[in-house]
Amino acid sequence: MENTREKVAAVTAALRRSGVVCDLFGGWAEEVLGLRKPSTHSDIDMVYRSETFRELDSKLRDIPEFEEVPLKRFRHKRAFRFYGTLCEITLVQGGEGPVTLFWGDAPFLWDTPLLHGALVEVEKEPISVVSASNLKRYRDLHRDRQPHRWREPQALEAYE
Numbered sequence: 001m002e003n004t005r006e007k008v009a010a011v012t013a014a015l016r017r018s019g020v021v022c023d024l025f026g027g028w029a030e031e032v033l034g035l036r037k038p039s040t041h042s043d044i045d046m047v048y049r050s051e052t053f054r055e056l057d058s059k060l061r062d063i064p065e066f067e068e069v070p071l072k073r074f075r076h077k078r079a080f081r082f083y084g085t086l087c088e089i090t091l092v093q094g095g096e097g098p099v100t101l102f103w104g105d106a107p108f109l110w111d112t113p114l115l116h117g118a119l120v121e122v123e124k125e126p127i128s129v130v131s132a133s134n135l136k137r138y139r140d141l142h143r144d145r146q147p148h149r150w151r152e153p154q155a156l157e158a159y160e
Contacts, residue, residue, distance in 0.1 A: 003041050003085045008032075009125035011044055011082045014066075018059045022046035022089055023115055023128040030135055032120050032127070043086040047100075047130060049114070051093050053078055075104040108141065110134050 008028050015022050026045025030036040048056055056078065060066045065082055072079030072088065079088045092098050098110035111133050119126040130138075 005123050007085055009123035012127050013125050018063050020056055020059050022048050023130055025130045029129045032122055046089045047092045048089045049092050076100050076102045
């Protein structure tokens with residue numbers, strides 16, 4: 001199965017069945033909200049609203065369709081392959097407002113509300129999607145997230 005709308009629906013449904021709720025983000029979110037024309041996608045981006053990845057890590061280990069990508073295991077991100085497609089999940093914590101702590105020390109403050117107002121149907125699967133304003137804000141402030149740090153070995157988070 002290629003990285004298609006069907007794959008987006010399948011991965012979000014599989015996560016939901018396992019008790020994990022993630023919200024669609026990135027290029028696929030832009031496409032399903034009509035902010036960009038349909039195109040090919042290299043991955044499926046999502047956000048996970050929680051204070052830690054502890055529950056997500058625990059649940060994903062028990063699902064054979066999800067194969068973790070250890071080199072993308074950071075304090076703010078997890079990644080796995082779902083039937084060959086790379087899926088990346090960014091942690092969004094609550095606190096005073098939605099925030100992602102890139103590398104544990106570089107805050108990115110999300111606009112509120114974080115999500116688009118209504119669920120969006122993708123191949124008959126209801127999916128929550130990050131709001132258009134947050135998609136634009138994230139894209140506009142991309143450089144502020146210190147992308148050079150992706151290559152630092154000390155940035156990798158150990159398995160618990």
